Amino acid sequence: MLKEYDCWFQRRKVIPGFIVPQIVCAQKGAEVALQALKEYVKGINRLLEFTPVQKKEDFNLSAVFLGIYDKLEKAASFSCTRPAKEGFAIKVEENKIFIAGNDENGLLYGVFRFLLLLALGKLHTGFQLSESPVSPLRIINHWDNFDGTVERGYAGNSLFYKDGRFDFDDQRIEDYARLLSSTGINRISINNVNVRDKAKLLITQEYLRDAARLAAIFRRFGIKIFISINFGAPWSLGKLPTADPLDASVAKWWAQRAKLIYKFIPDLAGFLVKADSEGEPGPFQYNRTHCDGANMLAEAVKPFGGEILWRCFVYNCQQDWRDKSFDRARAAYDHFKPLDGKFSSNVILQIKFGPYDFQVREPVAPLFGALLKTRHIMELQITQEYTGHQIDLCYLPWIWQDIMSFDTAHGEKSRIMEMIKPYCEGFSNIEGFAAVVNTGLDKNWTGHTLAQANLYGYGRMAWNPCLTAKEIANEWSVLSFGKNQTSEKIEKILLDSYPAYEKYNAPFGVCFMVTPNSHYGPNIEGYEFSRWGTYHRADANAIGIDRTEKGTGYTQQYSDGNAKMFCDHASCPENLILFFHRLPYDYKMKNGQSLIQNIYDTHFEGCDEAAAMLEDWKSLKDHLENEVYESVLSRFERQNTNARDWRDQINTYFHRKTGIKDVRGRKIYD
Numbered sequence: 142m143l144k145e146y147d148c149w150f151q152r153r154k155v156i157p158g159f160i161v162p163q164i165v166c167a168q169k170g171a172e173v174a175l176q177a178l179k180e181y182v183k184g185i186n187r188l189l190e191f192t193p194v195q196k197k198e199d200f201n202l203s204a205v206f207l208g209i210y211d212k213l214e215k216a217a218s219f220s221c222t223r224p225a226k227e228g229f230a231i232k233v234e235e236n237k238i239f240i241a242g243n244d245e246n247g248l249l250y251g252v253f254r255f256l257l258l259l260a261l262g263k264l265h266t267g268f269q270l271s272e273s274p275v276s277p278l279r280i281i282n283h284w285d286n287f288d289g290t291v292e293r294g295y296a297g298n299s300l301f302y303k304d305g306r307f308d309f310d311d312q313r314i315e316d317y318a319r320l321l322s323s324t325g326i327n328r329i330s331i332n333n334v335n336v337r338d339k340a341k342l343l344i345t346q347e348y349l350r351d352a353a354r355l356a357a358i359f360r361r362f363g364i365k366i367f368i369s370i371n372f373g374a375p376w377s378l379g380k381l382p383t384a385d386p387l388d389a390s391v392a393k394w395w396a397q398r399a400k401l402i403y404k405f406i407p408d409l410a411g412f413l414v415k416a417d418s419e420g421e422p423g424p425f426q427y428n429r430t431h432c433d434g435a436n437m438l439a440e441a442v443k444p445f446g447g448e449i450l451w452r453c454f455v456y457n458c459q460q461d462w463r464d465k466s467f468d469r470a471r472a473a474y475d476h477f478k479p480l481d482g483k484f485s486s487n488v489i490l491q492i493k494f495g496p497y498d499f500q501v502r503e504p505v506a507p508l509f510g511a512l513l514k515t516r517h518i519m520e521l522q523i524t525q526e527y528t529g530h531q532i533d534l535c536y537l538p539w540i541w542q543d544i545m546s547f548d549t550a551h552g553e554k555s556r557i558m559e560m561i562k563p564y565c566e567g568f569s570n571i572e573g574f575a576a577v578v579n580t581g582l583d584k585n586w587t588g589h590t591l592a593q594a595n596l597y598g599y600g601r602m603a604w605n606p607c608l609t610a611k612e613i614a615n616e617w618s619v620l621s622f623g624k625n626q627t628s629e630k631i632e633k634i635l636l637d638s639y640p641a642y643e644k645y646n647a648p649f650g651v652c653f654m655v656t657p658n659s660h661y662g663p664n665i666e667g668y669e670f671s672r673w674g675t676y677h678r679a680d681a682n683a684i685g686i687d688r689t690e691k692g693t694g695y696t697q698q699y700s701d702g703n704a705k706m707f708c709d710h711a712s713c714p715e716n717l718i719l720f721f722h723r724l725p726y727d728y729k730m731k732n733g734q735s736l737i738q739n740i741y742d743t744h745f746e747g748c749d750e751a752a753a754m755l756e757d758w759k760s761l762k763d764h765l766e767n768e769v770y771e772s773v774l775s776r777f778e779r780q781n782t783n784a785r786d787w788r789d790q791i792n793t794y795f796h797r798k799t800g801i802k803d804v805r806g807r808k809i810y811d
């Protein structure tokens with residue numbers, strides 16, 4: 142039976158078809174290597190129900206050998222393909238098993254992978270695997286506030302803060318670090334990018350003491366922390382008259398502050414910065430560029446090996462809906478492409494995957510492939526801000542798989558998954574990913590138990606962007622529920638969930654038909670006359686925005702091949718057609734039906750598919766722990782109400798606008 146808290150580390154006895162020696166010999170190492178040994182012992186206890194006996198390294202023994210690859214290779218008759226940075230090799234021989242890391246992080250990842258493969262039943266005598274992470278940076282972002290709330294959080298309050306202070310349970314944080322590290326996460330930012338109220342005090346002595354305690358727990362699991370900072374801190378905290386990045390007193394203030402911070406957390410990964418975005422302070426206030434801002438901070442953390450993650454979510458959020466010349470989708474490229482090559486070597490731009498904001502379907506942002514001289518990573522969202530608040534089930538690796546396969550230039554190795562590499566000037570390499578996380582104090586971590594699959598899936602895909610959504614759904618379901626018909630059914634439910642969600646949401650990539658502020662449920666014109674710049678401009682004849690060269694010109698930010706592909710109705714992917722084009726309702730889609738008929742059809746289908754997921758779930762009643770069954774059941778019931786609302790509001794809206802009937806005569810409310 143599933144213990145929700147344990148996620149993909151269920152206590153479930155496996156019967157391996159090979160010998161797992163009782164003895165473990167671990168090389169001496171520092172704290173991550175020590176943790177690797179602890180995790181090995183804990184995991185074997187959980188899966189094989191015995192406690193390994195620890196002995197000094199002796200290769201005459203039948204034992205499991207844990208260590209650093211080079212040392213093991215020299216000392217034992219063991220060899221495998223040499224893993225790269227943070228990678229590992231696993232080899233199962235007749236009476237010996239080797240788990241070897243390139244380094245200590247690699248060793249820990251190797252132990253975790255060994256245990257997961259053991260639970261999945263994938264190990265056997267002769268098994269051999271050498272694997273290294275594709276992405277150097279695999280980051281989790283927390284949007285946790287110091288009052289204990291979590292911005293866009295749907296799984297309870299913060300794991301880290303309460304009532305304006307740090308407040309965490311060491312054991313829970315250790316369990317959390319284990320979950321993250323087991324999927325390959327190596328960085329975590331611990332506070333909201335909107336740094337307000339008490340969060341501004343995080344970089345003061347009193348708060349840093351607690352931050353250091355938190356960092357120490359994550360450190361054992363190979364995870365370094367980032368702190369989100371407020372760009373205006375020199376005046377709001379330091380009482381300087383300005384936060385101008387080119388003012389010498391400001392640079393000095395940050396340099397001193399960095400010195401203090403690094404005294405408490407010597408291996409701090411660096412700062413994460415949201416500047417000039419949605420009301421946060423930034424260099425624009427002083428007529429400075431984002432290079433000026435980022436480079437000044439980079440200088441401050443440089444002596445300590447720190448890095449600046451600088452977000453590119455910079456756009457005008459005071460737009461006038463009447464003004465059709467302005468297109469928010471263009472913003473990140475317009476701001477940052479001209480600055481390519483001007484950032485310091487320890488600045489990394491963090492770019493949202495799409496030009497808007499984590500929509501159910503939007504194109505990959507054109508900055509990917511366009512930046513050749515600037516380090517950068519891609520930002521994803523695991524928390525389900527626009528994808529159902531962890532009430533509706535929406536399996537996100539589908540979205541990420543589409544992103545990974547997007548071809549930025551139709552050239553050689555120009556798909557996103559092929560561009561994830563260490564930085565190298567002159568290439569459009571992406572150094573990895575950051576994702577806004579979906580966890581909180583809820584017992585099951587993620588509110589919706591099945592949303593654990595999104596957390597697991599992010600880590601796995603950040604490690605290896607070539608993994609498919611299907612492979613990950615299978616792994617996660619078997620790890621969580623065992624290899625049986627229940628996990629098969631749950632895997633199917635997961636895989637069905639995103640297509641269903643997309644179908645009952647805003648049609649064909651048009652985006653933002655969601656309830657303003659909360660971002661749950663439909664409100665078709667909720668953003669139509671607001672300042673946020675996300676309009677669909679539906680009238681009685683047509684819907685969508687012309688973003689071609691004849692319209693806002695957004696398509697021209699892409700490589701020539703992609704600009705052409707998106708501009709042409711025939712080659713533009715249909716699931717994005719309303720993002721790029723303004724189309725009449727009688728526009729003929731590839732299936733021969735009109736656009737309006739396709740809108741009706743997808744909404745009826747999406748709603749039916751949500752109902753089918755509920756029925757699938759009900760069929761599992763006798764095979765699941767009651768608490769899990771009931772909590773997920775109630776979410777599926779709410780999802781069905783939501784899906785019905787989406788279906789009926791969207792269909793009615795377009796029916797009223799156009800007067801066009803559903804050719805199949807289904808019920809549309811007038």
Ligand code: GCV
Binds near residue numbers: 415498
């Ligand atoms: C942290 C969107 C969200 C905000 C979020 C912002 C961001 O606008 O609705 O809650 O703020 O993105 O990514 O900075």
